[in-house]
Amino acid sequence: QVQLVESGGGLVQAGGSLRLSCTASGRTFSSFTMGWFRQAPGKEREFLASITWSRDTPYYADSVKGRFSISRDTTTNTVYLQMNSLKPEDTAVYYCAADPLLFAQRTTPGAIDYWGQGTQVTVSS
Numbered sequence: 001q002v003q004l005v006e007s008g009g010g011l012v013q014a015g016g017s018l019r020l021s022c023t024a025s026g027r028t029f030s031s032f033t034m035g036w037f038r039q040a041p042g043k044e045r046e047f048l049a050s051i052t053w054s055r056d057t058p059y060y061a062d063s064v065k066g067r068f069s070i071s072r073d074t075t076t077n078t079v080y081l082q083m084n085s086l087k088p089e090d091t092a093v094y095y096c097a098a099d100p101l102l103f104a105q106r107t108t109p110g111a112i113d114y115w116g117q118g119t120q121v122t123v124s125s
Helices: none
Strands: 003-007 010-013 018-025 033-039 046-052 058-060 068-073 078-083 092-099 119-124
Touching: 003 092, 018 033, 018 092, 018 119, 033 068, 033 078, 046 068, 046 078, 058 068
Parallel strands: 010 119
Antiparallel strands: 003 018, 018 078, 033 046, 033 092, 046 058, 068 078, 092 119
C-alpha cells in the first residue's frame, strides 16, 4: 500500500521561504510521477509541480514557475517542494501526490491515485 507522508509546512512571513518534503513508501516508484497540489479554503485543489521519478523531468504550473522548485531523492524516496518569495495567496493546505501516469498542469485531482494527508502553509502579510 502506497503511503505519502508530508512535512515542512508552517507559518512564514510574506517574502520568506519554506521547503516541503514528502516521503513515499509501499512500492517501487521508478515508473511514477510525483508532485504537489494545494487547496485554499473555498477553492479547488490545484496543481503546482510534478517530477518524473526515472527521468527527473519537472513540470510547473504557470502560477508558481520561477518561485517554486521541485526535486526528488531516489535514495530516500522523497520529493521536495522549495517555495521562495511566498505570498499571502500561497496560503493553503499542500498535498503530495503520486501516480503511475504522468501528470502535470492539465491533470485534474480526480485522476491522481495516491495522496498524502496534507500540510498547512500559512503566509502572513
